[in-house]
Amino acid sequence: MVLLGDDASMRLLEEAEGWEALSDLALEAHGLLIKEPGPPEIPGVTVDTQEQDGITLSRVFIESEEGARRMGKLPGHYSTLEAPQLRSRSVEMEEKAGIVLAQELRRFFQALGVGPEDETLVVGLGNWNATPDALGPKVVSRLTVTRHLHRMVPPEKRGGLRPVAAIAPGVLGLTGIETSEIVQALVAQLRPKLVICIDALAARESQRLGITVQIADTGIHPGSGVGNRRLGITPQVLGVLVLAVGVPTVIRAATLVQDALSQMGRPAGPAAERLLQPYFHSMIVTPREVDDLVDSMANVVAGGLNVALHPSLDVDDLLSSLF
C-alpha cells in the first residue's frame, strides 16, 4: 500500500493513518492536580460534581486563559459522566446511562440556544476497521436520522421534528482528506445550526475505560504531536456551534506505567517520563475485551443522542431506537 520508496514517506504514511484525535479527558487534567488532600483552587476553573443512581456527573468550566493553560485544555464547558456499573455491560445500565447523557446534552442545547427544530449534523470520527477507533462510525449507524424525512412532511406536521443528518467520513489514511475538510464542506452545503462530533479518546487512568462519556462545547483539537498540518473541528473553523462527545477506549502505555509507579509509591517525575518516552513513544493499548466495550458504549451514546435530539421520542424508546 506504500507507493513511495523511502523511509520518510513510510513515516508520513504511518502518521497519516494515525488516529484523528486522542485528547485527554478534562476531568483527568483536573484530577491530576487535585490528587493532594483538600480541594485546590485553580483560578478560573470551576468543578461541580453530582451523583445519581451510581452515575457521577462532573462539570468542569474553564473560564480564564490561566485556567486553560494550567489544565492544558481550551476554555469551555466539559461534562463527564462516569457509570462504573457499565462494567457489567447490561442493557439496563446502558439505558440508564443513555438517559443521563440525553439530559446533559439537552442542557448543552439550551445553554447554546439550540432549539428543538434546529438542524443538527452528527459526525462519527474514526475508522470502521479498527475496533478501538470504530466508536464514532458505530454511533452514527445507530442514530435516528430525519433530515430527508423532514422535507417530505408538511410544515404544519413538523412540530418537534428536528432534521438530523449524520455521516462517518472515515480517517485521513483511508480517504486522503482531512476529516476537518470533509466537515467544512458539509457544513457549507447543509448549513446546520449545530455539529456534534463523536470520537474515541485516550484515558489517563485505565479504570475509566468503558464507563465514561465526555461532552465539550470546544470541539475537537488534534493532538499537538502531529504538527500543524491537522485542522480542528471547532466553532472557529466551522463557523457553527460544535459539541464534542468523546469516549475513552484506549490508554497511552506510558500513562499506564506512571499509574503503576504512583500505585507503588514511586511516582515517576519528568525524568522518568523522558526515560519512558523512547521506549513506549506513541504506544497505545486497549483492553482485550475492546469489542464488547466499544459496542456497549456506542449503545449509550447513540441512545442518548436519539433521545436528546428527538423531543418526540419517548425515553422508553431509547433502547428500541438503536435497532
Place this chain on the structure above:
Amino acid sequence: MVLLGDDASMRLLEEAEGWEALSDLALEAHGLLIKEPGPPEIPGVTVDTQEQDGITLSRVFIESEEGARRMGKLPGHYSTLEAPQLRSRSVEMEEKAGIVLAQELRRFFQALGVGPEDETLVVGLGNWNATPDALGPKVVSRLTVTRHLHRMVPPEKRGGLRPVAAIAPGVLGLTGIETSEIVQALVAQLRPKLVICIDALAARESQRLGITVQIADTGIHPGSGVGNRRLGITPQVLGVLVLAVGVPTVIRAATLVQDALSQMGRPAGPAAERLLQPYFHSMIVTPREVDDLVDSMANVVAGGLNVALHPSLDVDDLLSSLF
C-alpha cells in the same frame, strides 16, 4: 426507527432507505434489441466487441438522441467487461480481469483528457451493512489513496504521483443527506479533475452477476421511479468529469421470470409485465453466494483502479495493493 406514525411516512422511509441507483447495463439495453437474427442497426449507436483470454470487452457508443431514446440510456460511452471465468472466484482471474479493467479505465482517462497527475476523487456508493449494496464501500476500503501524501512530497519528487482521495459516504436512509449533495460539497472543497463513482447495479440476465464490470462517462442517474427528488451524480450536476464504474450484484425478480418465460418459448409481452408488476413490484433478488461475489468483484474493481490511477504502480503489484 420510525419516528412518524402514519403509513405515508413509513412508505417514505422505505423509499429513503432504498438503494441509491439501480441502473441497467447498457450492453443489456442493446442486447434486448439485437436478439433477433442479423445485427440490427440502431441509428446513432455503435457497438464494438473484442475478446482476449476469455474476457469480452464491449464498447457501446450512444451518439444521437434517438439512439439514447431507443436504448433508454444517456448519450455517452459505455464499456462492459465480462469474464465468465471469474465464476471460479480464483485470485488469478481477479488479477487478470483487474488488468483489463485498468487498461480500459486508462483509455477513458486519455479520451477525457485526464493526465497522470490530475487529482481524482473516488466515491463508493452504497451501504456497508447490506451485503449486495456494499460493493462501493468495499472498493474504497481497498484503494491506495495518496492525496494527503502528495502535499508532503517535494514537487521535484512528485513525478507520476496522482493525488487520489476516496470516500464511502453512506446512503440517504443512514445519513439523511442525498449522496449527490455530499459529492457536490466535496467537489466544491477539493476541486478534483475527475470523480469516479463505484456502485452496485441490477442485471437483466442472471448469468451476468459476478462476472461483469461496466464503465460509463455519463455518471450516475437515479432511477425514474423514485421521483425527481433524487439528484444525479453527473458531469452536469458536479461541473467536473465523472466516470461511473458499476457491477451487477442483484437482479430484478420480474426480470428473472421474463427470462425464464423466454427460455420456455413463452416470451412475456407487455401484458405479462403488467400482470407481474403488482406481484413482484420492486422485489430484487441476489444469489445466495452474494458475500463471495461482492468480495471478489471488489478485488477486481479496486485492483483495476489502483493500477489505472497510479502509473508508478507495477501491474505485478495489483494484488498486493489490495491488502
Place this chain on the structure above:
Amino acid sequence: MVLLGDDASMRLLEEAEGWEALSDLALEAHGLLIKEPGPPEIPGVTVDTQEQDGITLSRVFIESEEGARRMGKLPGHYSTLEAPQLRSRSVEMEEKAGIVLAQELRRFFQALGVGPEDETLVVGLGNWNATPDALGPKVVSRLTVTRHLHRMVPPEKRGGLRPVAAIAPGVLGLTGIETSEIVQALVAQLRPKLVICIDALAARESQRLGITVQIADTGIHPGSGVGNRRLGITPQVLGVLVLAVGVPTVIRAATLVQDALSQMGRPAGPAAERLLQPYFHSMIVTPREVDDLVDSMANVVAGGLNVALHPSLDVDDLLSSLF
C-alpha cells in the same frame, strides 16, 4: 482453493461447499395441496391453525406413512409461526414473536418429556460467512449458555437451572467434516437429553421470507439431491430427542417463476418444470435486504429459545438476553 485439477473435483467441491440443508416448510407442502376450494382431507395428516395478535400458528401432524408420502415429509409434528408484522423489523414485534415461539417450544418439550433441568445442546447449522446461511451461527452467539455454570452451582441452588450448551460447527466445505458427524461426536461426549438444531431453509413462497419460523420433531434431513453421502441429524442417527427450528431465508429461483406463472393464470405443469430445470437448476435467491432479515430473525429465535430453555428467565428479559 481447489486442489485437484479435473472438472469432477470442482463439481464435488461445489457440492461440498453447498448448504447443509434446504428443506421446505411442512406448511407449504400441505399448502400446495389445499389450494383448491374446500379443505381437502389428506389421510393421516391433521392441520390446526390458530391466530393471536396477528401471529398465525399452524400445527401439521403427519401420522401415517401415506400422509408422509403425499406431503414429502417424514411423519412427525411441524409447527409454523407466521408473523407478517415482522416485516416492519421492529424490536416490539421481534419480542412478541419470540414469546409465541417460546410457548410453542415449551409445548414440544412437554410432549417429548423434556423436564426443566434436562441438559440441552443447541446446534447452529450454517456458515458465518454467507449472509443467508448465517442464521444458525447468529442464534448460537446470542444464546444464554449455562452448562459450564451448572457444575459450579451447589445442587441445592440448581432449581430450575437447565444446563444448556451450544455450538456452531461450520459447514462441510469449511471443516471437511459432515455436520452430522460433529453432532454425533458431541452427543456421545455430552449425552444431552435433547438436541435443538437451528437452520436456514428455502421457502416456496417469497412472501414467507423473514416472517416465518418452523419447529419440527423429526430433525434435519439433507436434500435428496446430494446423494446418500450426507447423514441426517435425526433422533434415529443421534439416539436422543431432536428438535429442528428452521427459518426460510432464501427461495429457489424455479419456485419464484412458478409462483409468477400461477399468478398470471398460466400455471406451470411438470413440462414447464422440465424446461426450467436446466436454466435455473440449483439457483437460490434471497431478497437484497437479507442482512436485516437474518439479523432480525436471529433475534426472534434466540430470544424464544432463551425464554423456553430457562424457566427462571422472565419473559420481560427476552430482549435483554440477546446482548
Place this chain on the structure above:
Amino acid sequence: MVLLGDDASMRLLEEAEGWEALSDLALEAHGLLIKEPGPPEIPGVTVDTQEQDGITLSRVFIESEEGARRMGKLPGHYSTLEAPQLRSRSVEMEEKAGIVLAQELRRFFQALGVGPEDETLVVGLGNWNATPDALGPKVVSRLTVTRHLHRMVPPEKRGGLRPVAAIAPGVLGLTGIETSEIVQALVAQLRPKLVICIDALAARESQRLGITVQIADTGIHPGSGVGNRRLGITPQVLGVLVLAVGVPTVIRAATLVQDALSQMGRPAGPAAERLLQPYFHSMIVTPREVDDLVDSMANVVAGGLNVALHPSLDVDDLLSSLF
C-alpha cells in the same frame, strides 16, 4: 446474560468467558534467564538460533525435568519464528514468513513420524467476536480442507493428498463446553493422526507482538490461574500427536510495567510484583492496531499450514490458497 443473581456467579461467569489459554513463549521464558551477559547453561535446555532473510528461527529443546521446572514449561520442542519486517504488514513478508513456517512445520511432522497422507485435524481456538482472540478462527477459515474430498477421490489418484479437517469450536463462555471436551469428542470420532491447535498467546515483551509464531509439540495447557477445572489439549489427554501453533496478540499489563521499570534502570523485584498484582491483576492489553495485526498473522499461519499440510500445493500458491 447473567442468570444467577449473586456475585459469586458473576465471578464464575467472568472466569468462564475468559480466554482459553494464555501461555507465554518458551523463548521468553528462557530469554528472561539469559539477560545476563554470557550465555548461561540451563541444565537440560538446548537453544539453537538461526537467521535467514531477516527472519530469526529459535529452537528450544527442554529435555530434563529440571530444565522444565526452571523454564516453567513442559519438556518438549519449541520453535519460535520472529520476523520484525512483518511490522510493515506487507503481503511479501507474510508470504516469506509463511514459507519459513511451513518448512519448520514439516520438520516437526518428520520428527513426529507424520507422513504426507496422514489425516490431520486443525483446531482454531478462541473467539470470533473478540478481535485479539480471533486468530484461531481466522486461520481455520483460510485453510484448504480436504477430508471430505479425499473420500470421493479414487485411491489411485490420492497420492500426496492429505485429508485435512478443521474446526473453530468457540470458547467456553459461548458454548458451555470445555474446548478440550469438544476436541476429545472429535478425535474419538475422526481418529486423526495429528491435531494442530492454533491459538492467540500473551507475550512478555511488547516488541514481539505481531511478528512472532511459536510451534510446540507439547500441546496447550491452560494457565494455572484458572484452577484445575480446565483440561489441556495435549497428547496425554487426546491420545494422538498434538502440535500447538501460537501467536502473541496481547501483553499482560503488569509485564509492560516491569519492562518499563527495567528500561528505566529500576528493575521490579518480587516486592514490586506484589504491589502491581492487585492494581493490574489480570489486565491484558493489546495494541490499537490489533485488527490489522491479527489479520496479517492469520495469513502467515494459514499460508504456512496450507503449504506444510498439502505437499502438492506449490509454494507459489501460498498466497492464493488464502482466498
